[in-house]
Amino acid sequence: MRNWLRKNPQVRTIRVAASDLNGQARGKRVPARFADKVLDGGTRFPLSVLNLDIWGEDIDDSPLVFEAGDADGLLWPTDRGFVPMPWLEAPSALLPLWMFRETGEPYEGDPRHALNTxxxxxxxxxxxxxxxxxxxxxxxxxxxxxxxxxxxxxxxxxxxxxxxxxxxxxxxxxxxxxxxxxxxxxxxxxxxxxxxxxxxxxxxxxxxxxxxxxxxxxxxxxxxxxxxxxxxxxxxxxxxxxxxxxxxxxxxxxxxxxxxxxxxxxxxxxxxxxxxxxxxxxxxxxxxxxxxxxxxxxxxxxxxxxxxxxxxxxxxxxxxxxxxxxxxxxxxxxxxxxxxxxxxxxxxxxxxxxxxxxxxxxxxxxxxxxxxxxxxxxxxxxxxxxxxxxxxxxxxxxxxxxxxxxxxxxxxxxxxxxxxxxxxxxxxxxxxxxxxxxxxxxxx
The missing domain is CATH 3.30.590.10 (Glutamine synthetase/guanido kinase, catalytic domain)
Incomplete structure (x- = not known):
C-alpha cells in the first residue's frame, strides 16, 4: 500500500472510509503524508457510525450511542488498498476500511464482515x-x-x-x-x-x-x-x-x-x-x-x-x-x-x-x-x-x-x-x- 503512494506522488490527500448499513461511505480526509499512521495503527470511528440513518443521523435509542458511551471501533484497511478518486478535481485516493472491536474481533454490525462470514x-x-x-x-x-x-x-x-x-x-x-x-x-x-x-x-x-x-x-x-x-x-x-x-x-x-x-x-x-x-x-x-x-x-x-x-x-x-x-x-x-x-x-x-x-x-x-x-x-x-x-x-x-x-x-x-x-x-x-x-x- 505504501508503494502505491510512492508511485503516485501527485496524490496529496486520501479518504479513509467504510460502508455503513445503507452503503454510504463514512470516513475521514487525511493528508497523504500522514497515511502511515492509518496503515500502521488503523483509525477510529464510533461503532455507531456504521449504523446511521440515510440522513447521516444517529439512531434514536440505539445502544451504540449514549448507552455505550458512543465507544470507538478500530478500522483497518481492507486488502483492496488505495484506489484513485477520478471524480475529484485534486488527485486523491480512497483507502477502504472495515471495522473491528478493541479485542481484534470483527465488528458484527459491519456489512462487509457480514459478507465475509x-x-x-x-x-x-x-x-x-x-x-x-x-x-x-x-x-x-x-x-x-x-x-x-x-x-x-x-x-x-x-x-x-x-x-x-x-x-x-x-x-x-x-x-x-x-x-x-x-x-x-x-x-x-x-x-x-x-x-x-x-x-x-x-x-x-x-x-x-x-x-x-x-x-x-x-x-x-x-x-x-x-x-x-x-x-x-x-x-x-x-x-x-x-x-x-x-x-x-x-x-x-x-x-x-x-x-x-x-x-x-x-x-x-x-x-x-x-x-x-x-x-x-x-x-x-x-x-x-x-x-x-x-x-x-x-x-x-x-x-x-x-x-x-x-x-x-x-x-x-x-x-x-x-x-x-x-x-x-x-x-x-x-x-x-x-x-x-x-x-x-x-x-x-x-x-x-x-x-x-x-x-x-x-x-x-x-x-x-x-x-x-x-x-x-x-x-x-x-x-x-x-x-x-x-x-x-x-x-x-x-x-x-x-x-x-x-x-x-x-x-x-x-x-x-x-x-x-x-x-x-x-x-x-x-x-x-x-x-x-x-x-x-x-x-x-
Missing part, C-alpha cells in the same frame, strides 16, 4: 462463490425541481423516451462513458458491457465475474461512488435510486452467481440445461429466504415503487429457466457457465448486504438439501404466486421476525438495521414526495 462458511465446505453484478443507473438533470434527461452533449436535445439497447443514446454521452471506462480501469473495477435501458436516460453496466465475493461487492460499492461523482463533473447527476420516474422502469442490481468446488469445477453444471441437485438446493434457499430478505433488496421507501407488476422487476417468488419475469432466473448457455441470476435487488442497495443475503440464503438451501417448486413458464406476473413484500414496513417486519435471517446475519446487525429502517420510516412519512426524491437521488 458467509464466504467463510462456503470455504469451510470447500466451495467458492463466483459472482458478477449488473448495475443499472439513471443520468439525470436535477437542476430544476422536475427531474429530466440531461441534454445530449452532442446535439443539445433531450430524448424523453426509454431507448432499449440504443447505440445512438450511448454515443450521445460518449465522453462520459469514455471517462467512466478510464476511471474503472484506474480503480481496477472490471467494467464490461454498457447498454441503454428502458427508463429515461437509464443505462446498465456489467461488472465481470469474480471468484472473490468480497472484491465483487467492493467493486459494486466503489462503482456506485464513481458513477455519481463522475456525472457531477460532467454537469449532471447519476443516481441508482430505484424509481425516479413513476411511468418508467426502475433500476435493478442483478446478481449472477455460480459455485466452484476445490478442483475449480462448477457444482451447478451437470452437462445439461437443467443443472445439478445443488443448483436446485441453492435456488430453493434463495426462494425460501426471499420474503424475509426483501428489505435488503428494497431498503428504502422508493424501492417499493419499483417492485410492481409488469415493470421489469420481479414481484412473484418463483424461478424459471431463461425467463426475466421471475425472481430467480437460470440463464441458458454453456453448461460450464450454469448459474443463478437473482433479479430482485434494486440499484439502491448496499452491495455487501445484498450479496450476503443472496449467497447466505443459497447456502442455507444447500445445507438443508432444500427442494424448490417446479420452474414456472410464461409470464410470472400473470400467475398466482407468493409475492415479495409490497411495502417498506411489511419488509422490515419480515426481516425482524425471520427465522432464516439469523442463520445468515449476526443478531447485532439485524437489530441495528431494523432500528435504522424504523427511524427512516418515521421521518420519511413527514416529508413531501419531492423531499424524498431529493434525499434519495444523491445518497443511494
Amino acid at each position: 458467509v464466504v467463510k462458511r462456503y470455504k469451510a465446505r470447500g466451495l467458492t462463490p463466483v459472482v458478477a453484478m449488473e448495475l443499472e443507473f439513471f443520468l439525470i438533470d436535477d437542476s430544476t425541481r422536475n427531474l429530466q434527461v440531461p441534454a445530449s452533449p452532442r446535439s443539445g436535445k433531450r430524448r424523453k423516451a426509454g431507448e432499449i439497447l440504443s447505440i445512438r443514446l450511448i454515443d450521445q454521452f460518449d465522453r462520459f462513458f469514455t471517462d467512466l471506462y478510464d476511471a474503472c480501469e484506474a480503480m481496477d473495477i472490471p467494467a464490461d458491457t454498457v447498454i441503454s435501458e428502458a427508463g429515461l436516460g437509464q443505462f446498465e453496466m456489467n461488472l465481470m465475474h469474480c471468484d472473490d465475493a468480497l472484491r465483487a461487492a467492493d467493486d459494486a460499492w466503489l462503482f456506485k461512488m464513481l458513477v455519481k461523482g463522475l456525472a457531477r463533473r460532467h454537469g449532471f447527476a447519476a443516481s441508482f435510486m430505484a424509481k425516479p420516474y413513476p411511468d418508467y422502469a426502475g433500476s435493478g442490481m442483478h446478481t449472477h452467481f455460480s459455485v466452484l468446488d476445490e478442483q475449480g469445477r462448477n457444482v451447478f453444471d451437470n452437462g445439461g440445461p437443467e443443472g445439478t441437485p445443488m443448483l436446485h438446493n441453492a435456488i430453493a434457499g434463495c426462494l425460501n429466504g426471499m420474503n424475509d430478505s426483501t428489505l435488503l433488496f428494497a431498503p428504502h421507501m422508493n424501492s417499493y415503487d419499483r417492485l410492481v407488476p409488469d415493470a421489469h422487476a420481479p414481484t412473484g417468488i418463483a424461478w424459471a429457466y431463461e425467463n426475466r419475469t421471475v425472481a430467480i432466473r437460470v440463464p441458458s448457455g454453456s453448461p460450464a457457465a450454469r448459474r443463478v441470476e437473482h433479479r430482485v435487488a434494486g440499484g439502491d442497495v448496499n452491495p455487501y448486504l445484498t450479496l450476503a443475503a443472496i449467497l447466505g440464503a443459497a447456502l442455507v438451501g444447500i445445507e438443508d438439501g432444500a427442494t424448490p417448486p417446479a420452474p414456472v413458464k410464461g409470464n410470472a406476473y400473470a400467475l398466482d404466486l407468493p409475492q415479495v413484500p409490497a411495502d417498506w414496513p411489511t419488509a422490515v417486519a419480515a426481516f425482524e421476525n425471520s427465522t432464516v435471517m439469523p442463520r445468515i446475519f449476526h443478531d447485532e446487525l439485524i437489530r441495528n438495521l431494523v432500528q435504522t429502517k424504523k427511524q427512516e420510516i418515521h421521518y420519511m412519512d413527514e416529508l413531501t414526495p419531492n423531499e424524498r426524491v431529493e434525499i434519495y437521488l444523491d445518497t443511494v
Whole structure:
C-alpha cells in the first residue's frame, strides 16, 4: 500500500472510509503524508457510525450511542488498498476500511464482515462463490425541481423516451462513458458491457465475474461512488435510486452467481440445461429466504415503487429457466457457465448486504438439501404466486421476525438495521414526495 503512494506522488490527500448499513461511505480526509499512521495503527470511528440513518443521523435509542458511551471501533484497511478518486478535481485516493472491536474481533454490525462470514462458511465446505453484478443507473438533470434527461452533449436535445439497447443514446454521452471506462480501469473495477435501458436516460453496466465475493461487492460499492461523482463533473447527476420516474422502469442490481468446488469445477453444471441437485438446493434457499430478505433488496421507501407488476422487476417468488419475469432466473448457455441470476435487488442497495443475503440464503438451501417448486413458464406476473413484500414496513417486519435471517446475519446487525429502517420510516412519512426524491437521488 505504501508503494502505491510512492508511485503516485501527485496524490496529496486520501479518504479513509467504510460502508455503513445503507452503503454510504463514512470516513475521514487525511493528508497523504500522514497515511502511515492509518496503515500502521488503523483509525477510529464510533461503532455507531456504521449504523446511521440515510440522513447521516444517529439512531434514536440505539445502544451504540449514549448507552455505550458512543465507544470507538478500530478500522483497518481492507486488502483492496488505495484506489484513485477520478471524480475529484485534486488527485486523491480512497483507502477502504472495515471495522473491528478493541479485542481484534470483527465488528458484527459491519456489512462487509457480514459478507465475509458467509464466504467463510462456503470455504469451510470447500466451495467458492463466483459472482458478477449488473448495475443499472439513471443520468439525470436535477437542476430544476422536475427531474429530466440531461441534454445530449452532442446535439443539445433531450430524448424523453426509454431507448432499449440504443447505440445512438450511448454515443450521445460518449465522453462520459469514455471517462467512466478510464476511471474503472484506474480503480481496477472490471467494467464490461454498457447498454441503454428502458427508463429515461437509464443505462446498465456489467461488472465481470469474480471468484472473490468480497472484491465483487467492493467493486459494486466503489462503482456506485464513481458513477455519481463522475456525472457531477460532467454537469449532471447519476443516481441508482430505484424509481425516479413513476411511468418508467426502475433500476435493478442483478446478481449472477455460480459455485466452484476445490478442483475449480462448477457444482451447478451437470452437462445439461437443467443443472445439478445443488443448483436446485441453492435456488430453493434463495426462494425460501426471499420474503424475509426483501428489505435488503428494497431498503428504502422508493424501492417499493419499483417492485410492481409488469415493470421489469420481479414481484412473484418463483424461478424459471431463461425467463426475466421471475425472481430467480437460470440463464441458458454453456453448461460450464450454469448459474443463478437473482433479479430482485434494486440499484439502491448496499452491495455487501445484498450479496450476503443472496449467497447466505443459497447456502442455507444447500445445507438443508432444500427442494424448490417446479420452474414456472410464461409470464410470472400473470400467475398466482407468493409475492415479495409490497411495502417498506411489511419488509422490515419480515426481516425482524425471520427465522432464516439469523442463520445468515449476526443478531447485532439485524437489530441495528431494523432500528435504522424504523427511524427512516418515521421521518420519511413527514416529508413531501419531492423531499424524498431529493434525499434519495444523491445518497443511494
